[in-house]
Amino acid sequence: MDKPKVVLGVSGGIAAYKACELLRRLTESGHDVRVVPTESSLHFVGAATWSALSGHPVSTEVWDDVHEVPHVRIGQGADLVVVAPATADMLAKAAHGLADDLLTNTLLTARCPVVFAPAMHTEMWEHSATQENVATLRRRGAVVIEPAVGRLTGVDTGKGRLPDPGEIFEVCRRVLARGPVEPDLAGRHVVISAGGTREPLDPVRYLGNRSSGKQGYALARTAVARGARVTLVEANTGLPDPAGADVLHAGTAVQLREAVLKAAADADVVVMAAAVADFRPAEYATGKIKKKDGQEPAPIRLVRNPDILAEVAGERARPEQIVVGFAAETDNVLANGREKLRRKGCDLLVVNEVGERRTFGSEENEAVVLAADGGETQVPYGPKEALADTVWDLVSSRLG
């Protein structure tokens, strides 16, 4: 089979060096990558590096190998174009259809999905000119990944960092897997909770659970690849931030509730994939609990935590909001799932069977998605991304 053809556009920002890692990930996973840098990006990474790493000749302008008509052919033949980093200037050119070098020509001739991974200073990103260009590109079907927050060039910090190249790669992989279709969650805000809450007993101990957060992260990545604005509320996962998602951190169920309710205020979709502790210790010991010779340990008294899913579903911040829950069951999976769907009042409930070996921490998952309108969708054992895409398909058809 032919390798998928990817064009990696590189524009002139300091983050260009991170695109080397993206290129490596793409080539090593079986993609045929043609790098098209802009002239100014060569100040940061030279053509020899791109040529050696991609195994293809590299040119910035349309006048090399004119007999091959590269300004048309490269774009026409691509299965995916990803521009990383995309500078403010590149976004402006792409939004306005300028074509003054090989990359901008390629963007005009490409009919495949296009991903932009912007990187620039916060002021440039927030400028209304840039924001309007981004909105234009998204309206036309491009996936523009929100920049990450963190250290920028020099001493500045803020929004504008190029996300981790491994995470940009994941977005590219998802976009390629979906093929040449419009990003159906464009313009939608989705809130996803992931991981497992920890309920502290004392400064060194907590009650927790075995949720890895991987299913929630798969939901976040796939939603970014389908064009959504994603807020990910994570609890104790330790996983790298998915590219393009705004990541909020929560430790306990109470903190997770606060973050989810706040983010849900303007959300189109809320997905509660986190494993939330149903109970927390009634008392928190400010000093470490010590064992005492000859004495039985004191029992731990528990109190109920709020049920976040039931609250979000019961008091929808917007009437048309779609609420998705997860249920981990060890037996009577379907019957328990139906009952839980009713009790929680959500629109969709993803029910997994869990046990010693299954689901927790693994890369794969198997589930049935129950719908409040009676629908039942079986998702065979497979990658967590496949289950995530099924959830988004069901959500997307309900968003209208």
Ligand code: CTP
């Ligand atoms: N959930 C929640 N708040 C809680 C407990 C659970 O929002 N305090 C959400 C989870 O994120 C998940 C769903 O509810 O989406 C189902 O969680 P589960 O633990 O399976 O359900 P429970 O209500 O705890 O039911 P039971 O313990 O009886 O199985």
